[in-house]
Amino acid sequence: MKFGFTLSATDGAARTGTISTPRGDIRTPAFMPVGTAATVKAMMPESVRETGADILLGNTYHLMLRPGAERIDRLGGLHRFMNWDRPILTDSGGFQVMSLADLRKLTETGVTFRSHVDGSKHELTPERSMEIQRLLGSDIVMAFDECPALPADRKRIEESMRLSMRWAERSRAAFGDRPGHALFGIQQGGLEQDLREESAEALAAIGFEGYAIGGLAVGEGQEAMFACLDYAPGQLPIDKPRYLMGVGKPDDLVGAVKRGVDMMDCVLPSRSGRTGQAWTRRGQVNLKNARHADDPRPLDEDCTCPACRNYSRAYLHHVMRAGEMISGMLLTWHNLHYYQELMAGMRSAIAAGDFAGFEAAFHAKRAEGDIEPL
Ligand SMILES: [Zn+2]
Numbered sequence: 001m002k003f004g005f006t007l008s009a010t011d012g013a014a015r016t017g018t019i020s021t022p023r024g025d026i027r028t029p030a031f032m033p034v035g036t037a038a039t040v041k042a043m044m045p046e047s048v049r050e051t052g053a054d055i056l057l058g059n060t061y062h063l064m065l066r067p068g069a070e071r072i073d074r075l076g077g078l079h080r081f082m083n084w085d086r087p088i089l090t091d092s093g094g095f096q097v098m099s100l101a102d103l104r105k106l107t108e109t110g111v112t113f114r115s116h117v118d119g120s121k122h123e124l125t126p127e128r129s130m131e132i133q134r135l136l137g138s139d140i141v142m143a144f145d146e147c148p149a150l151p152a153d154r155k156r157i158e159e160s161m162r163l164s165m166r167w168a169e170r171s172r173a174a175f176g177d178r179p180g181h182a183l184f185g186i187q188q189g190g191l192e193q194d195l196r197e198e199s200a201e202a203l204a205a206i207g208f209e210g211y212a213i214g215g216l217a218v219g220e221g222q223e224a225m226f227a228c229l230d231y232a233p234g235q236l237p238i239d240k241p242r243y244l245m246g247v248g249k250p251d252d253l254v255g256a257v258k259r260g261v262d263m264m265d266c267v268l269p270s271r272s273g274r275t276g277q278a279w280t281r282r283g284q285v286n287l288k289n290a291r292h293a294d295d296p297r298p299l300d301e302d303c304t305c306p307a308c309r310n311y312s313r314a315y316l317h318h319v320m321r322a323g324e325m326i327s328g329m330l331l332t333w334h335n336l337h338y339y340q341e342l343m344a345g346m347r348s349a350i351a352a353g354d355f356a357g358f359e360a361a362f363h364a365k366r367a368e369g370d371i372e373p374l
Contacts, residue, residue, distance in 0.1 A: 002020075003020070004019070005020075005209075008351065009353070012258070013234070014029075014257050014258050014260065014350045014355045015350065016029065016347045019262075021139050022139075023079070023085065024054065026054040026055045028241065029343055029350075030054060030262065030263045031053070031264055031265070033270060033336055034056075034267045034270060035082065036059045037059070037062045037066070038063060038067075039082060040056065040332075041328070042328040047333060048336065051333065052341070053086075053336065053340060055088065055089060055139075058078055058088050058089070058091075059093075060096075060136070061100065064132050065120075070135060078138065089139065089243075090136055091142050091245075092141075092143060092144040093132070094129070098146070098147065100116050101114060102119070106146065108166075110128070110167075125144070127170065130175050140181075141181065141183045142184050143164075143183060145188060145214060146160050146163055147215045147218065148160045148190070148215070152190060157189060157190035161199050165188075165203070182208075184209065185206060185208035186211075187199045187212065187215075196231070209240065209241075211237065211241070211242055213232050213233065213236075213242065213243070213261070216244065217247045217252075222255070225252070230259060234260060241263055243262065243263040244263070245265065246265065246266060249279075251366070253339070254362055257350075258355060270332045273334070273335045274328040276327065276331065279338050280338060281300065281302070282300070282369060282371070287313070287327075288321065292314060292316065293317050293318075297312060299334060303337065305338075306333055316331065342362075345358060
């Protein structure tokens with residue numbers, strides 16, 4: 001079976017459809033929970049699936065350092081290793097090398113660096129990144145790229161984008177012929193529309209199974225990101241999935257889908273779940289706050305997740321304050337459930353041709369804010 005993408009409906013720039021892979025379908029627009037080190041922290045894989053996730057993201061940088069790609073391959077690949085048999089997308093490692101590793105040295109060939117875990121020396125190149133992602137058994141492989149933090153001057157963004165396009169070509173060549181697996185190219189160019197266009201043209205000339213919008217959500221702010229998304233998705237091939245990397249908050253997801261994005265990923269719902277922060281249709285709720293200590297009501301009375309169905313705000317507040325593990329487990333579950341419900345709501349709205357109505361209701365509910373304290 002081959003990798004494929006079918007659009008079933010559009011509403012303005014927003015689109016809904018299905019990515020098909022030998023490991024199962026991915027309903028788009030899709031949100032991918034992040035399973036950094038072969039686990040979505042605080043969640044069993046079957047629970048992640050129960051929230052409605054069709055696909056997970058794994059991090060090449062973390063997995064190559066610990067436990068190592070060759071070891072995961074010997075143990076049967078990442079799906080078997082972490083007990084997730086549905087699709088997995090892996091990033092290329094490039095972004096995290098630049099943000100986490102020590103003593104980085106960037107050349108035309110690639111990046112050498114020292115591990116932030118044990119100080120060991122490593123090299124990542126387009127060829128090595130493709131090899132690692134193959135060893136992991138990733139279904140959707142990302143091209144190896146370089147991404148400057150914003151703000152950066154135009155010359156730096158231009159040189160970096162052109163290097164990434166040369167690496168995209170090397171990634172395509174190294175990926176080879178792997179039926180059922182996909183390689184995605186990554187558009188760069190910062191907030192410069194003409195550089196984004198040049199990057200999109202270079203990628204389309206090479207040819208990929210999908211295209212990512214990289215280099216956003218790196219400190220530019222929502223307004224600048226949306227301004228870029230007003231044109232960037234439209235520069236990419238219309239018949240292939242478009243993936244916005246590392247985004248975001250619930251209102252970022254709605255704004256990105258409105259502008260034609262099909263896939264997103266972010267650590268936010270799982271990370272904030274471990275710090276007592278819940279995302280609900282009424283906005284953000286801090287369970288650490290003393291106002292919840294005597295509150296017998298659920299976090300969100302309309303939510304069907306286990307945290308909201310079986311526990312009170314008072315309990316969620318108590319286990320958070322007491323540092324109990326179940327706190328992170330319940331809030332991560334709730335947050336991932338809410339994110340997946342938000343995606344499902346957008347898919348239905350696009351199919352029904354009423355994305356504008358959905359968006360208005362989404363913002364109106366958030367504007368109401370959290371329920372009044374008792
Ligand atoms: Zn819930």
